[in-house]
Amino acid sequence: MTPRRGLTLIELLAVMPALAAIMAATGVLLHFVLQTDAEIRRQTRTVTDVGRLAEQFRRDVHESRGGLVVSADHRALELRLPGGATIAWRTEEQGAVVRTQRTPAAADREDSFTLPEGTTAALELPSRATLPMVAIRLQSPGTGGPSFLIEAIVSRDCRWSTAEDKP
Amino acid sequence: MRHRGFTIWETTVALVMLAGLTTLCLQLAAVAADQRRQVFAQLAATQEAANLLERAQSLDWNDLASAAKLQLSTEARETLPESRAEVIVNEPSDQPPGRRLTVAVYWRPQPGEPEHQVRLVAWRYKQP
Numbered sequence: 001m002t003p004r005r006g007l008t009l010i011e012l013l014a015v016m017p018a019l020a021a022i023m024a025a026t027g028v029l030l031h032f033v034l035q036t037d038a039e040i041r042r043q044t045r046t047v048t049d050v051g052r053l054a055e056q057f058r059r060d061v062h063e064s065r066g067g068l069v070v071s072a073d074h075r076a077l078e079l080r081l082p083g084g085a086t087i088a089w090r091t092e093e094q095g096a097v098v099r100t101q102r103t104p105a106a107a108d109r110e111d112s113f114t115l116p117e118g119t120t121a122a123l124e125l126p127s128r129a130t131l132p133m134v135a136i137r138l139q140s141p142g143t144g145g146p147s148f149l150i151e152a153i154v155s156r157d158c159r160w161s162t163a164e165d166k167p
Numbered sequence: 168m169r170h171r172g173f174t175i176w177e178t179t180v181a182l183v184m185l186a187g188l189t190t191l192c193l194q195l196a197a198v199a200a201d202q203r204r205q206v207f208a209q210l211a212a213t214q215e216a217a218n219l220l221e222r223a224q225s226l227d228w229n230d231l232a233s234a235a236k237l238q239l240s241t242e243a244r245e246t247l248p249e250s251r252a253e254v255i256v257n258e259p260s261d262q263p264p265g266r267r268l269t270v271a272v273y274w275r276p277q278p279g280e281p282e283h284q285v286r287l288v289a290w291r292y293k294q295p
Binding site: 058147150 | 185192195199202206207209211213215218221225240242243246
């Protein structure tokens with residue numbers, strides 16, 4: 001019998017499915033790692049956007065000098081700022097909240113805050129506060145995302161203003 | 168001697184490696200899910216603390232002490248497990264008369280784990 005060289009067909013046939021299984025497992029692992037990475041990016045964006053939204057919303061409401069109007073469908077809000085500027089907040093179907101600042105003799109400025117997928121936003125007037133307040137409610141049913149309120153006191157920054165400055 | 172098939176050791180080593188990889192994968196999934204919960208809990212707690220601070224600041228100067236009775240909202244209680252709030256009103260300043268409002272929101276992500284907390288501070292001065 002001559003010495004054996006190379007691999008037999010049976011050995012090759014045994015190795016090939018094993019290799020295929022290892023490659024499939026690697027593929028699944030890689031897919032999972034990429035999915036986790038994308039999820040972490042989404043979370044970071046959510047935290048940044050919601051934080052930015054809360055900060056800007058509270059600042060606008062605190063600075064406002066009255067003129068507070070919330071639409072009947074709870075999707076739009078208007079505020080008056082010192083110097084004749086107005087701020088409009090509106091919630092959009094695609095899970096975004098848009099802020100528009102209109103200043104006399106200047107270009108309008110629009111900012112958009114993207115909400116996590118499936119999250120809806122509604123503007124509310126909370127009743128249990130002693131001073132007038134306005135709030136944005138973010139709701140994400142079933143997706144495990146954030147569901148909470150962002151509340152702000154109307155005209156907080158002008159509580160000590162003189163009578164003519166007050167709303 | 169002619170080698171046929173795999174030995175029991177080869178099979179065992181391969182199975183152990185496969186089991187190790189699967190465990191790693193599952194642990195990664197669990198860590199990712201836990202991180203997601205923690206990030207949203209932190210976000211919700213921060214916003215709840217800011218809301219409580221707004222409510223505390225909306226109180227009348229003479230009524231500021233009642234801020235200590237402020238409670239968490241229903242949304243926060245649903246989002247944050249085993250949560251509670253603490254509002255402390257200090258009087259560290261006489262001239263001008265000022266009070267320091269500290270709001271802390273505590274929650275426990277899992278039973279038996281240490282409590283997490285978010286703490287916000289604001290100052291309120293008496294109207295001259």
